[in-house]
Amino acid sequence: MSIHPDIVAWKRRFGACLAAALGGLLLSGARDVTHELRHREAHLAAVSAEVCAWACQVAARPLAAPSAGDLDQRAVFLVQASSVPASHGRQRAGR
Amino acid sequence: MKASGTRRDADGIGLHTRLTWMLFLFALWCGLVVLRLAQYMLLDRERTVTAMARDSVYEGVVAADRGRILDREGRVLAWSERVYEVSWRIPSSPEDALREFGVLPAAAPGLVRSWAPEQILARCGQWVCLGTEFDAVQVLAFEPLRGSLAELDVRATFRRQRVENPEVTALLGRVVCTADGTEVGVSGLELLHDEILRGQPGIFRVTLDKHGKWIPETWTKLADLRRGYDVHLPLRSGTPAGSP
Numbered sequence: 001m002s003i004h005p006d007i008v009a010w011k012r013r014f015g016a017c018l019a020a021a022l023g024g025l026l027l028s029g030a031r032d033v034t035h036e037l038r039h040r041e042a043h044l045a046a047v048s049a050e051v052c053a054w055a056c057q058v059a060a061r062p063l064a065a066p067s068a069g070d071l072d073q074r075a076v077f078l079v080q081a082s083s084v085p086a087s088h089g090r091q092r093a094g095r
Numbered sequence: 096m097k098a099s100g101t102r103r104d105a106d107g108i109g110l111h112t113r114l115t116w117m118l119f120l121f122a123l124w125c126g127l128v129v130l131r132l133a134q135y136m137l138l139d140r141e142r143t144v145t146a147m148a149r150d151s152v153y154e155g156v157v158a159a160d161r162g163r164i165l166d167r168e169g170r171v172l173a174w175s176e177r178v179y180e181v182s183w184r185i186p187s188s189p190e191d192a193l194r195e196f197g198v199l200p201a202a203a204p205g206l207v208r209s210w211a212p213e214q215i216l217a218r219c220g221q222w223v224c225l226g227t228e229f230d231a232v233q234v235l236a237f238e239p240l241r242g243s244l245a246e247l248d249v250r251a252t253f254r255r256q257r258v259e260n261p262e263v264t265a266l267l268g269r270v271v272c273t274a275d276g277t278e279v280g281v282s283g284l285e286l287l288h289d290e291i292l293r294g295q296p297g298i299f300r301v302t303l304d305k306h307g308k309w310i311p312e313t314w315t316k317l318a319d320l321r322r323g324y325d326v327h328l329p330l331r332s333g334t335p336a337g338s339p
Contacts, residue, residue, distance in 0.1 A: 004110075005110075005114075007110075040312075043312065044312055047311065047312055047314050050314070050316050051311070051314060054157060054297055054299075054320050057160070057320055057322060058157065058177060058231060058251075058320075059231035059232070060160070060177070060231065061231070061232075073238060073311075074235050074238050076309065076311050076314075077235065077237075077238040077241070077249075078231060078234070078235065079157060079299075080155075080249070080309065081179055081234060081249035081250070081251055082157050082158070082177065082251040082276075083155035083156060083157045083299070084155065084156055084158075084274070084275055084276055085153065085154065085155060085156075086154040086155060086156050086275075086298060087154065
């Protein structure tokens with residue numbers, strides 16, 4: 001029995017493990033990215049509807065509905081202007 | 096034959112030494128990484144998480160409109176109006192100050208009082224109030240200016256309005272604003288019906304970019320915004336002058 005390690009075999013094993021790890025990372029990353037891209041429009045529409053509903057309530061009148069997949073910047077501005085930080089009283093942050 | 100065997104032995108020992116060293120260095124590197132992670136996750140966890148949350152997440156509260164008080168005939172006796180105060184920080188540089196000053200009247204015609212350029216230059220680096228009683232529609236005129244003005248601050252407050260009738264006003268009582276802008280009744284009918292009149296403030300969370308600006312698509316609602324309920328009193332008021 002030889003005490004010398006089979007370097008070539010170990011290289012192959014190491015390469016296979018590395019390839020498997022990289023492949024797994026790439027696949028999971030690609031899956032996350034495509035998942036986000038697929039659901040981005042629906043997510044934007046939901047956020048836009050919520051922000052618009054708040055802006056209408058703050059303004060006490062209806063605002064023009066934003067186009068699909070687009071956030072109404074006026075609604076965002078109105079909600080921003082009407083908000084105060086939750087933990088810092090009237091101190092302003094994140095404008 | 097003997098020389099060849101000696102060389103192979105020497106190669107084997109050299110390889111073994113190199114592998115040992117590589118393994119040692121790899122273990123050392125892993126140990127350093129683990130120690131560093133442990134420092135972040137165990138020792139400095141609180142400080143790091145607080146700093147990250149402070150810098151990257153904004154949690155805001157939108158105060159709810161207080162409900163109205165009406166008499167038995169449906170006439171409004173007390174109601175709330177949300178008004179906005181708009182302030183502009185004049186840039187320190189005179190060129191920037193005049194450039195930003197130039198876009199103000201065009202974007203918000205009639206809302207901003209006229210300033211002479213000398214007055215603007217004399218206040219470089221200072222905050223100036225552009226108005227304190229803008230309503231929601233008026234304040235929207237400032238929205239396109241966000242990209243043009245470096246520092247524009249808009250704050251909302253409530254004004255509790257009442258009919259001009261001293262007897263009714265005394266009966267209605269007073270409200271004060273809390274830190275999050277919510278109006279709270281402190282006397283009279285405002286205090287008596289406070290739970291009904293006071294709405295539920297909306298709470299949200301949004302992620303900030305590296306400039307501290309909102310990333311709107313990360314906006315998440317944490318609590319619903321609900322305006323207060325109206326209260327109908329079993330009394331008949333005199334003249335509802337001044338009611339909306």
